[in-house]
Amino acid sequence: MRKLRRYGPPLALIAPSVFLIGVFVYGLIIASFQTSMTDAHTSAQFTGVQETHFVGLQNYIDILKTDNFQHSLRNLLLYTVVFLSGTMFFGFLWAFLLDKRARAEGFIRSVYLFPMAVSSIAAGVVWKWLLNANTGARASGLNRLFQLIGLDFLQNKWWSNYNWGIAAIAIPAIWQMSGYVMALFLAGFRGIPNELREAARVDGANEWQLYRHVIFPQLSPVALSAIIIIGHMSLKGFDLIVAIAKPASYETRVPAIDMYQFQTEGNYANASTVGIILLLVVLVLIVPYLVHTARAEKNR
Amino acid sequence: MSALETQVVQSGVVDSRVGKHGFQWGTFLRHVLLIFFLVVVLLPVYVLLVTSFKGITEAQPARAWLLPSGWPWEWTLENWKGAWSGLPGIPAVGPAMGRTLLLVIPSSIISAMLGSMNGFVLSRWRFPHANLVFTFLLFGMFIPYQAVMVPLYKLVMWLDIPSGIPTLILLHVVYGIPITTLIFRNYYESVPSELIEASRVDGAGMMRTYWSVVLPISVPSFVVVLIWQFTSAWNDFLFAVFFASSPSQGPVTIALRNLAQGAQLTNYGASMAGALLASLPTLVVYIALGKYFIGGLMAGSVKG
Structure with a gap:
């Protein structure tokens, strides 16, 4: 009775959230998994007009076998690699350049960061145009800019490239998220105690040695967080691709797009299957990280 | 998670060498x-x-990078007017912005309140296995929403919620719980527990302590959470395209996409004016409250 008095109110307060997450996250993942193991490939089956049958993991096998989905997975990998390396490179470079106090630092930082306040759909409007595939006399966007500054050889088909198109979509993604990675790294740089720098200088380290041996090693936790965050974002990449290319275009397909395509076609079994595959890919990335941070927090 | 939550430290290292030698190539x-x-x-x-x-x-490829030809005497506001109030056959961004406001304001306030209460009982008014419950909630932040979309569609139909904005409010509230709980919990953990213990010893109940002690000191976290939820709901496209994709009901991202992918010929001028219009609210929030915005980003970026 006393326990109920003591713990009743906080449990009552958190119960609605636990219920909602229980249903909308855990319950729906289970339901999704169930649908992915049926042959509900038509709307009629989904709404219950026609019956569905249990097919086990057949949908997973079938989808993973298709050329389309293999292309999507390859695209996802390519997109993630380009997006990650781009944001890490620029984010780190900008933070490094800003670390030692620049003039108008606040303004510069805000400008670097602002693209992430803009929706991918709005960013897509201008980037679709910047990444226009036309070259020569009909060139616009970046291809036209390259002509103007005499770098004609850089003109290319961007996202319309059959095999590498998805890498072009990563360019606006890098534009959007580099500032964020910069903010993470800058926080890392500034979090290093001043005494540490001073001590290294007193010991006779030059600037490069100071960064190489004292500061950079301190940044590895930040780098790991940044990789996890950006990697996580890239696995779910959807908005930007839809805004720039058409959902149906083969060049820029990724699993998130496939899922959308299957759902709009009424192929709910396949849509669920792709969704669950995507979840598994995300978990492979996230779970080790969560275990790692949980351990680190315990040891603290 | 601690690295994600680190705020950008405003005061930093002042390089002691600058100014000593005057001009420096570095x-x-x-x-x-x-x-x-830049x-x-x-x-x-x-x-x-x-x-x-x-x-x-004038919006021709060859003139892509040039200013309007008659600049600064001749330019047109037609694109802005068209994007705001609609072009023939193309939905307007203006009314969609109004609808989106009706979406983001309630959803960010409700999810902030939920997050604050959850954060409070998970840190300063704990119950057995509170950490387990926290992890349970937090997991929702990491899932790709594609993994729940199919049954979610069914569930929303079954619940019979009016489609469009009301559905989106529900979804943003529910899927906002993990991140808002995380931000508030971390904030309350940093608040000295004596403050709350004192109130508890005085015999105040949980709700009274929450209302008169905790809530008044929560303003900074509310700002972070409200900004975060506001921008992510304003910029959301995934839920919008699955649950409110009709041009007359959808939020601003849907209107903008329809504008930018107009029936035959894309009207570049109008699309770009529309993109700027649609970005104004988040940009204003960002410029006015940028400092808090960064704090929120640190905590919230892993969310769906």
């Missing part, structure tokens, strides 16, 4: 690079602005 080069990247980052904004003031005939 410092000069650093500034040149910073300005170069220009690169702003290039798309230049294109957006310039094109949005060009007439149909």
Whole structure:
């Protein structure tokens, strides 16, 4: 009775959230998994007009076998690699350049960061145009800019490239998220105690040695967080691709797009299957990280 | 998670050497690079602005990077008017912005309140296995929403919620719980527990302690959470396209996409004006409250 008095109110307060997450996250993942193991490939089956049958993991096998989905997975990998390396490179470079106090630092930082306040759909409007595939006399966007500054050889088909198109979509993604990675790294740089720098200088380290041996090693936790965050974002990449290319275009397909395509076609079994595959890919990335941070927090 | 939550420290290292030797090549080069990247980052904004003031005939590829030809005497506001109130056969961004406001305001306030209460009982008014419950909630932040979309569609139909904005409010509230709980819990953990213990010893109940002690000190976290939820709901496209994709009901991202992918010929001028209009609210929030915004980003970026 006393326990109920003591713990009743906080449990009552958190119960609605636990219920909602229980249903909308855990319950729906289970339901999704169930649908992915049926042959509900038509709307009629989904709404219950026609019956569905249990097919086990057949949908997973079938989808993973298709050329389309293999292309999507390859695209996802390519997109993630380009997006990650781009944001890490620029984010780190900008933070490094800003670390030692620049003039108008606040303004510069805000400008670097602002693209992430803009929706991918709005960013897509201008980037679709910047990444226009036309070259020569009909060139616009970046291809036209390259002509103007005499770098004609850089003109290319961007996202319309059959095999590498998805890498072009990563360019606006890098534009959007580099500032964020910069903010993470800058926080890392500034979090290093001043005494540490001073001590290294007193010991006779030059600037490069100071960064190489004292500061950079301190940044590895930040780098790991940044990789996890950006990697996580890239696995779910959807908005930007839809805004720039058409959902149906083969060049820029990724699993998130496939899922959308299957759902709009009424192929709910396949849509669920792709969704669950995507979840598994995300978990492979996230779970080790969560275990790692949980351990680190315990040891603290 | 601690690295994600680190706030950007405003006061930093003052380089002791600057100014000692006057002109320095290193410092000069650093500034040149910073300005170069500043220009690169702003290039798309230049294109957006310039094109949005060009007439149909001027928004041609060959003139892509040029100012409107008659600048500064001749330019047009037609694109902005068209994007705001609609072009023939194309949905307007203006009314969609109004609908989106009706979506983001309630959803961010409700999820902030939920997050605050959850954070409170998970940190300062704990119950057995509170950490387990916290982890249970937090997991919702990491899932790709594609993994729940199919049954979610069914569930929303079954619940019979009016489609469009009301559905989106529900979804943003529910899927906002993990991140808002995380931000508030971390904030309350940093508040000295004596403050709350004192109230508890005085015999105040949980709700009274929450209302009169905890809530008044929660303002900074509310700002972070409200900004975060506001921008992510305003910019959301995934839920919108699955649950409110009809042009007359959808939020601003849907309207903008329809505008930008108009029936036959894309009207670049109007699309770019529309993109700028649609970005204004989040940009205003960002410029006015940028400092808090960064704090929120640190905590919240892993969310769906």
